[in-house]
Amino acid sequence: xxxxxxxxxxxxxxxxxxxxxRFYGKPDTPFGQVKISELGSWFARRNKSPQxxxxxxxxxxxxxxxxxxxxxxxxxxxxxxxxxGSMTFFYVINYGKMKHHRNYKYH
Amino acid sequence: MLSRVALRSAATRQSTALVAxxxxxxxxxxxxxxFPRPVRGEPGKVxxxxxxxxxxxxxxxxxxxxxxxxxxxxxxTYLCSKEIYVMEHEYYTGLSLLLMVAFAAKKxxxxxxxxxxxxxxxxxxxxxxxxxxxxxxxxxxxxxxxxAQWRAQGQELLIQAxxxxxxxxxxxxxRERLMQTYSEVKRRLDYQLEKxxxxxxxxxxxxxxxxxxxxTKAITPDxxxxxxxxxxxxxxxxxxxx
Numbered sequence: 001x002x003x004x005x006x007x008x009x010x011x012x013x014x015x016x017x018x019x020x021x022r023f024y025g026k027p028d029t030p031f032g033q034v035k036i037s038e039l040g041s042w043f044a045r046r047n048k049s050p051q052x053x054x055x056x057x058x059x060x061x062x063x064x065x066x067x068x069x070x071x072x073x074x075x076x077x078x079x080x081x082x083x084x085g086s087m088t089f090f091y092v093i094n095y096g097k098m099k100h101h102r103n104y105k106y107h
Numbered sequence: 108m109l110s111r112v113a114l115r116s117a118a119t120r121q122s123t124a125l126v127a128x129x130x131x132x133x134x135x136x137x138x139x140x141x142f143p144r145p146v147r148g149e150p151g152k153v154x155x156x157x158x159x160x161x162x163x164x165x166x167x168x169x170x171x172x173x174x175x176x177x178x179x180x181x182x183x184t185y186l187c188s189k190e191i192y193v194m195e196h197e198y199y200t201g202l203s204l205l206l207m208v209a210f211a212a213k214k215x216x217x218x219x220x221x222x223x224x225x226x227x228x229x230x231x232x233x234x235x236x237x238x239x240x241x242x243x244x245x246x247x248x249x250x251x252x253x254x255a256q257w258r259a260q261g262q263e264l265l266i267q268a269x270x271x272x273x274x275x276x277x278x279x280x281x282r283e284r285l286m287q288t289y290s291e292v293k294r295r296l297d298y299q300l301e302k303x304x305x306x307x308x309x310x311x312x313x314x315x316x317x318x319x320x321x322x323t324k325a326i327t328p329d330x331x332x333x334x335x336x337x338x339x340x341x342x343x344x345x346x347x348x349x
Contacts, residue, residue: 011135013135013136013137014135014136014137014138014142015138015142016137016139016142016143016144017144017145019145021145022142022145066145066148067148067150067151068150068151068153070147071147071148071149071150072147072227072231073150073220073223073224073227074150075150075153075216075220076156076212076216077150077151077153077156077157080153080156080157081153081157083157084157087201091192098193098195099193101193101195101196102190102193103190103193103194104190107188107189107190
């Protein structure tokens with residue numbers, strides 16, 4: 001599976017048009033329904049290759065796109081979400097410098 | 108020469124690529140139940156401008172309506188209190204910017220949204236225009252064809268009526284000629300009848316005249332006298348009998 005290829009499990013004659021937000025592999029229990037005792041085995045079953053990780057992020061991105069950006073009549077919500085997300089992200093990566101601006105010594 | 112070679116090799120490469128793509132979709136039947144065709148849905152609901160509705164629903168069953176807000180305020184208080192979130196100079200800039208953005212979104216949002224929705228509809232209509240036009244044109248053509256067929260049927264009726272008309276005219280002409288023949292024949296027969304009647308009458312009159320003339324010529328005075336006498340005798344006999 002190189003760059004720009006479809007996932008190996010995707011078969012156009014079965015799955016129809018490709019949905020980038022969809023996982024075409026073997027379905028497992030959704031993460032929200034996994035019991036805490038089963039978490040270990042659930043993670044052990046996961047494919048932890050870089051490609052699979054990239055796939056996770058890609059699907060998440062497309063799910064967000066399909067839900068908030070791509071509909072016909074969207075509001076300002078996706079822009080605010082991007083704003084909030086980027087603010088958080090940049091705050092986190094700059095946290096080491098922000099730390100020096102603390103006003104109090106003891107909390 | 109070189110370019111031709113390049114073209115040919117490019118063509119072969121393309122054909123192999125097509126073959127490879129075709130073979131990928133060789134087996135399996137379409138699973139419409141588990142893999143329905145994706146549809147373009149409505150945008151997801153959010154609160155406070157950007158927080159997904161699902162986040163609040165997640166809290167709702169456990170903490171009630173105010174739970175997520177309480178959690179948010181508590182988290183913010185914690186972050187600020189422990190100075191994990193540091194309120195340096197940029198924080199106040201951000202606060203004023205947030206106020207301005209929120210104000211602008213509240214005030215200008217609805218108008219811009221209405222305008223953008225109008226534009227979206229216009230673009231969609233524009234993209235669909237040729238399709239709808241084609242469909243409408245074809246429907247009109249079908250309609251026109253039906254009208255033409257209806258008219259053609261009317262023509263058939265008309266032709267039939269004309270044929271009947273011609274037949275009626277032929278019938279009328281035939282009858283007129285029959286009548287003419289009849290009257291002509293009658294006239295001739297009447298003429299013949301009249302002629303023969305006339306001839307017979309003339310011949311009769313001639314014959315009567317001739318006989319009378321001859322008879323009167325044949326009567327002698329003696330005979331006349333004898334007859335007269337006889338008549339007188341008869342009359343007297345008759346008178347005597349009364």
